[in-house]
Amino acid sequence: MTEKPLQSYYLFSILLLAGAILLTTSCSSKKFLGEGESLVRGTEISVEGADKDPYLRDLKNEMRNIPHPRPNSRIFWFIPRERSYFRIQQKQDTTGWDRFILRNFAETPTLKDSFKIDRAAGAFERYFRTKGYYNAKVDYEVKVREHRAFIKYKVEPRRLYKADSLVFKTDDREVLKILNAHRGESNFQRGTPLSRENYDAEARRITRLLRNSGYYEFYPNYISNLRLGDTTRTHISVSLEISPPLPDSIHRKYTIRNIDVYPDHDPFERTAPQFQSTENGITYHFRNEPEIKTSRIKNNIFFRTGDLYNMDDYNRTIRRLGSLSWFRFPSILTHPDTTGGYYLDYDIFLRPNSRFERFTNFEFSYSRVQNITSLLGFTFSNSLENRNVFGGSERLVIDFEAGIETALRSLSTGNTFNLRIGGDLTSPQFRDYTGMFGLANNIRIGNFRLLSDDFYEDIRSEGNINVNVNAGISQYQQFYNYTFLNASYGISLQRSPTQFYDIRMLGINYWSPRELSDFDELVGDDVLFRRRFTKRLLTGFLFKELTYRYDGRPNRFGESWSVLANLEFSGHEIGIINSVSKLISGDRLIDQVKLGRDTISFAKYIRFDLDGRFHKAYSPSRKLALRGFAGAAIPLSSSTNIPYIKQFFGGGAYGIRAWQLRELGPGGLIDTLAGERNILFYQSGDIRLEFNAEYRFDLIWALEGATFIDIGNVWNISSDADPVTRLSWDFYRQLAIGAGFGLRFNFDFFVARFDFAYKVKTPYRDPKTDSYWAMRSLSDLGFNNMTLNFAIGYPF
Template sequence: MAKNRRGRRVRKFFIHIALISLLGGAFFSCNTTKHLQQGERLYEGGKLKLKEIESSKYKKELERDLEEVNRPKPNEKLAGMRLGLWANQKVKKEKAGFYAKWVNKRIGEEAVLLDQVNINSVQKLMKNRMENLGYFNSEIKYEIVEKKRTGYIEFEISSGKRLHIDSVHYKKVGEQKVDSLILNYLEEEMPIKKNEAFSLQKLKETRTEIADYLKKQGYYYFSSNNLIFEADTLSTKKENEAIMELRIKDNASGLALVPFKIKEIHVFPKYSLDTSEGASEADTTVLNEVEFIQSEIFFRPDRLYPYLFIKEGNYYNSESERYTNKRLNSLKTYRFVNIRYQEDSTFENGNGQLTANIYLSPLNKRSFRSELQAVSKSNNFVGPNLNFEYLNRNLFKGGEALRLSTKVGYEAQLNGREINAGLNSIETGVAAELIIPRMVTPFPIEEKFRYSIPKTKFKLSYDLLNRSQWFNLNSFLAVYGFEWNPNIFVTHNLNPVSINYISVGNESEAFEKLKKANPFLARSFEQQFIPGLSYNFQWSQLVRNIKSNRFYFAFSADFAGNALALAQNIGGVNGDDKKFWGQSYTQFSRFDFDLRNYQNIGKESRLVSRVFAGIGLPYGNSVSLPYSKQYFSGGPNSVRAFRIRSLGPGNYQSPDSTAGTGFFDQAGDIKIEANVEYRFPLISFLKGAVFTDAGNVWLKNADGRDGKFTSNWINEIAIGSGIGLRVDIEFFVIRLDVATPLRKPTNNGFQWQDSFEIGKKSWRQENINWNFGIGYPF
């Protein structure tokens, strides 16, 4: 019976939504068509009807290309309403109010009429796109369908059979080396497979790939425009097959067929257009046959030379040029990196000769920056931060960057729609960071990272956190680590030395009482010396908008106390309460996995999904993870239907959550979470979202609460859904989400929400959760 009642409520809800959409659509549609002149009809678009397509794969490809030239596009609809057209007509014909003017300014559009469509032009464009895909015997018919105030065009397209490529042959040009290289590329790489469907785009890509290959072999002047494909359909045995002949054009420049070698290399480490620094005004230092020209030592030649992949006496190589440019830019010392080649008039052994001039225009060596930030953290703390930073980009004349910073900030925790005054805090801190653009290790490993742009980081910092009504926290951090990027998609971070010392002082009576009542919390604040090693891996396709379906994956591993415990065990120090300089230290391992998918739907909408799993394993000296390393669930970047840190561990429910102590109680050693969010445009920079979140945290070891991780964990997953608004102004996003639980912990375990009594204030206070954030949740 309860199921039936719940089903009836859901059906009733969707019926109401459908009625509102239909009535709204009818209202705005009538309002937009009534302003048309006699005989005018709104254009509803071109409807494509494809016939005789060989496979569904080909059909999707053809539909995509044809839709690109199916112009003009009709007036855009939102839930059946031509809102942009309505606003435009309202402003033109009547006295428009503020809303209509505002909408018109952002998405207003003129009426797209049926008689404005140039059908012949559309047919020609469609025919061209079909020929580009190998449909050379296609036929396009059309029918104009007129309704009372609207109309559309139905295109009936018979594609015919698609041309396939039997084989690819290369016609030799007579230059033995060029002929040999092209033939070798076609045989080894096989860019076009036998019986592959004809595609003009694929032929263009093949020409570009061959040109790039020749440029890597010294052919400086060679380009894809020197190549041409010609189709032979008469010499094949089957119908709709062609032999593609690749050849070099007759009018190709003679220099395109000449390989070039690097004769000299000149590097200008401090080049400026104002001074036009040249050899006559500057000193020249020669290192490994490379001339470094600078009036004073701005960048040491021995430090700059390893970034150069261009070598004297080698053939010109476009890839070496690209790597050189990439590595020099990675220094963050230079504003511009410009590599120019000067051709020598003489030839040597049939090879041309080039002089490589590398012009490096530096950024200001020193800079000072102050900024006021609005900060939103994952634990729902928000507030202003004032930061000051001094940066020296070339400290020891080898690209070393020294960053000195200080900060002061005030934070308050937003708990739903309220500010939790008991958790307000003031944070101050100072930090010094030295970044060296190479591997600094006791043993030589630089050559292994030659293409990866490695950096070594040394960091020292001190932070003081004054958490109102609870405690003061002093944190000292020392880090020695490395970062390198094998390519633009992958980033590695390895910190072999990470030492964090935390001392808690000025504890309030309320905090002392809370620790006595919660041994788990007390233990997590006891062990404050964290010597460790950490590693982070990130693979992201988000750096380039090259695919409609992109992925992001991150993995991190954090190990604490292992090396120190091993050294003490070897030294004969045993037991589970080892100390270092009289201070207990933490021992644990922690692993995090974060997988995300970003699926574009149309031009601006996107479906984003995320799965996160993390586990912390305390051992040896530790019974629980340090408080700063524990997991929590609930909040603006987590399960948004629940307040910050209000979920878990397991089925545990804090009896003092209204007093703010749930912030300390509800953390765990294990976390599993999943999110899915549909993001779509509304008006201009205003975006909307619909989302569902699920997750929880658990404890590894039981502590008296109902929160230990067991095989029944799947039945302890909380679920919530909601909607959101985002003000998205390029790199700055302000986010407001509202959500309600669908499945939540109760005294009888996790239960599905069986009623949504939005009209009741008490229900809303308990079940509606507001989240404010800066930036997207994931």
């Protein structure tokens, strides 16, 4: 089959599928309605005062998530989804195609239902009352025209009840003393709304406060509902009463009496422990010779005999013991005893992991760049993990990786390959070897510490030391190759279930590139790129890198957020030394070092990137995924530039998918010869902006579908860069746009992804059409204009 018929075949297939869907979903919905029935075609919600009050405006936005009659959504913005539902429901027998349409394109019709309309008004009214508008009133009106119903809800919030002061009432003097001592932490400060949300937060605060003060058996049900004072005042005094645990008259504090630890527990083994020792009030019971230091266990238990019960210490102990690589999930049994007092006995069961674990992984990748080239890749990785290397639950991972990628149409251009070997040692016992964490805790900026007391305490108690070393070599066809050696020291901290920090206090990276036969032909007279492509030493002796990750949990509306931020410095200490030296003597001390015959320059820059993601699940089978990315690498002096390996790049299976990896940018640059040479692209930039949106839906069995759009580019900021590649005020003209569809095979343990992308808008004007728009007609949807990406896992 020739290229032209092949292109026409794919275009015809796409049009045929679209036509089938249109035929299936088209025809008027009115003919399916009975007498007196109407379809909801519009729903409007107005809240009095929302245009002036930010609090009311937020409540109005949240109301959209409260169930209420709303119009059916549409396919292609003009075909209501309920039409196909009506048509298929009239059939006696449904086909597989019908079920496919029902599952992915149809919606149950939203008919005018007086009961549901009235129920929604009641839900709106109750919602406002829970937010502090106790006298809120909701009215509605329904207008019907030709079987079309339009509903308008009108919310009159009336007065917002706000707190003046909070009073605690209880006959338990000790409890009252604790609550009054922490009154300033209350959620009912003067001016705060008297809402259900604030009440629930206050109940959680009180419960946590008292359980951290020894009250093991205190629960939220002992807290009364909010009691209001004089409601005629602008701000209202409120009170909460703490009930006693009947038949007792006061709540009791519990003291920890015994702590027994079973470090080699096996639930299937009935053999009694053979070894026993007691240290610092903790008794250890071993069935066999101890394989782990008891001091390491002790340092991760945050309570001692004689202490009052503390819920946070209990939870932190479970979390820290569970993070030790030598153990599986810990189990703590609590035994209250009220004989002669109020005591707690703890039994801590720790089940050991296997000492060694081996992991082997194979990955394939394939990408087709329009009609230019096809790339086939294969990666093999193997790692060996020792979970208790020094007897203190230290984890050592030795890993090896090898990969190769080849251009299928021209094997003579050479292959791309990489080899890497590395070691990663993690110790669960924090030590501030450089003293930088303690120093940061003592440095004040105004009224704030550079490292807060709470954060510093979390690092000391829950931080893990990490040392990482890796080295390798990579070659990119006949363009270039490079060797690298990286070493770093820092800490990692899981501060909460959703927040993770990785802080590299010390880091050294050596990068040594070498030009190959095609290098001059490709780069030509690009002097800036040649300067970036030199041997570099990337250093951080006081601080190297900070990585922060937030993974939010889905809320009740199926929405979740995640953020990944990274801040990296290199050579800032060198810059400080040179600045001081130049100030004193007029000379710079250090700019480069000699290693044999080589001269290696210090890289001096600051690099920051932010990756934000949002997911919305409309149903188990339909989801929306959004991602925004912004990154910048800035030299710390006018005489330096960003090393090539630290620049940003666009394109690829995890970026703007219509462009091959490193094909896009910088700015409006176009390499007209890259396709002819049939080699990999090398473009990069100092700035990267990107936005991606993807709508995912189930098809059949393990097959999922997706439609997506990608927008973005990379730019240079160096003054000696080509003007067309530099970021300017009209950068939006150079935003590339790609769109397409994807097929994903979701096998739970992994996802195989095929994405078919088209260039919609290029960052430069096409010399032939003098237009930025690459997608100008349906004929541009041919196979030859498509970029095919294959990868493992979702793109974001």
